[in-house]
Amino acid sequence: MSRPKPEPVHLVKGRRDAALRALVSGVPYIRFLGISFDRRGDELTAVLPYDDKLIGNPFIPAIHGGVTAAFLEVSAIMELSWTLLWEDMEAGRIDLSAADPVLPRLPKTIDFTVDYLRSGLPRDAYARARVNRSGRRYASVHVEAWQDNRAKLFAQATGHFLMPDREE
Amino acid sequence: MDEAKLKQARHFIEAIPHAHALGMRLDAIGGGAAELSMDWREDLVGDPRTGVIHGGAVSALLDTCCGAAVMSHPEAPAGTATIDLRIDYMRAATPRQRITARAEVYHITRTVAFLRATAHDEEAGLPVASATGAFTVERPKGGAQ
Numbered sequence: 001m002s003r004p005k006p007e008p009v010h011l012v013k014g015r016r017d018a019a020l021r022a023l024v025s026g027v028p029y030i031r032f033l034g035i036s037f038d039r040r041g042d043e044l045t046a047v048l049p050y051d052d053k054l055i056g057n058p059f060i061p062a063i064h065g066g067v068t069a070a071f072l073e074v075s076a077i078m079e080l081s082w083t084l085l086w087e088d089m090e091a092g093r094i095d096l097s098a099a100d101p102v103l104p105r106l107p108k109t110i111d112f113t114v115d116y117l118r119s120g121l122p123r124d125a126y127a128r129a130r131v132n133r134s135g136r137r138y139a140s141v142h143v144e145a146w147q148d149n150r151a152k153l154f155a156q157a158t159g160h161f162l163m164p165d166r167e168e
Numbered sequence: 169m170d171e172a173k174l175k176q177a178r179h180f181i182e183a184i185p186h187a188h189a190l191g192m193r194l195d196a197i198g199g200g201a202a203e204l205s206m207d208w209r210e211d212l213v214g215d216p217r218t219g220v221i222h223g224g225a226v227s228a229l230l231d232t233c234c235g236a237a238v239m240s241h242p243e244a245p246a247g248t249a250t251i252d253l254r255i256d257y258m259r260a261a262t263p264r265q266r267i268t269a270r271a272e273v274y275h276i277t278r279t280v281a282f283l284r285a286t287a288h289d290e291e292a293g294l295p296v297a298s299a300t301g302a303f304t305v306e307r308p309k310g311g312a313q
Contacts, residue, residue, distance in 0.1 A: 028213045029222035053189040056232075057249075064186035065235070065250040066228025073224045077214075106215050109223045113254040 018096040019089045020044075022103055023081055027074075033067065035074055044082055046075035046127040055122065063120030068145065072127060072157040073112055076141040079129035080107050080161055105164035107139060112159040120154050123147050137163055173198065177240070187232050190225060194236065200273035200281075202236035204229060208264045219263035223297075226267060226287050227255055230299045233269040234283045238303045241273050241281065247306035248281065254300050261296040265289040271299075279305050 020039055024030055033054070038045040048054070048071045056064025084104050088094050095101060129143035139161045146153050174197060181187050181194045181204070190212070196203040206229055214222025231253055238248040261267055271285035281303045286295040 026216050027222070028211045028216065029224060032211045033224075053185050055185040056187075056235075057247075058183060058185065062249075064184065064228060064231070065253070066224075066231040067186055069227040069231060069253060069255075070222070070224025073227065074222070105217065108260075109257045111254065111256045112223065112227070113252065114227075114250075115252050116250045119249060 015089065015092075015096060019085060019094065019101075019103075020082070022096065022101045023078065023085065026103070027106075029070075030074055030078075033070060033074070035071065037078060042082070042086060044075075044079055044128070046071065046078065046129075048125040048127070050123050050125075057119075060119060061122050063122070063125070065114075065116060065120075068116065068120050068125075068155045069112070069114045069157070071125060072114060072143045072145055072155060073109065073159065075127040075145075076112075076129045076143045076157065076159050077107060077109070077161070079143070080131055080134070080139055080141055083131050083134065084164075107161040107163055110138070110160040110162055112157060114155060114157040116155050118152070118154045121147055125154070126150075135163070139163055170198070177236070180239075181232070181236060184232070186228065190228055192229060192232060195268070197236055197240045200237055200241035200276070201271065202233050202240055203268060203270045204233040204236060205266055205268040207266050208261070213263075218260065220260045221263070221267070223255070223257055226257075226261065226269075226297050227253070227299075229267060229269045230255060230271070230285050230287055230297065231301075233271040234285055234299070234301050234303060237271040237273050237283060237285075238276075238281045238305070241276055243276055243305070245281070245305040246308040247304075249304045249306075251280070251302040251304055255297050256299070257297050258295055261287075261289045262291060265291070267296065276305065278307070281305050 127145040
């Protein structure tokens, strides 16, 4: 019995990177904040490079609490969308060669609660989100953000989201 | 409201780089309450299919508005920082409409201020979002503890 030949790694990576790019580049606000995403397999890490315009308290100086909230919310929505997209993407059901690929609609935030643990320093920040529950209509996502030290979170958040309608 | 005080507070808010980047304007402040607004902008859109502004930008406006309300409280904190902020998104903000946030300190202790806030677009009635938060109350150094 012969096994099917594994798909060449560059094709796999190319497909995943293209899907992620399409998902992220469609959102102007992500560009405004300068957020990018590192991908390792299906794991995403959101990266917020330091920029002067992100400062909320010029005297300390510290990153604006609103920027922290926004960064966490962007990370949570992307993780959830990425999870929703994954199966269709891997099965090749999404045409990523199109100039404007048709991606699933984005989930909508119902509520979002941010826990500020320490002040955001004027450095790069990172965030990783975990989908704790994803049902047909609702999802619950937890997200953690850190700067220099992975174990020392500067903020965390939990949000509930309304899932997009499945397009037939 | 005292025009000179509003002017001074406006300068203070506009000196916050991120408030400036989002184009926030202080409309009213005093007695532990504040009103801040910002325009809809193409680069703040969160869902390109609908043109609706990203929740994160609304969060930033609400957070700044709460901070301003704390600073304007008669007990005059020397500074403040967010401890936690919960935002409920009640409906999508209408694209191209200005968003106005209002926040008030409904209780303050020596160390913590408790806030309620809402965000409206140009349509009266149901807010776009509402928020509750807890903020630190920083005391002036060397003052009574």
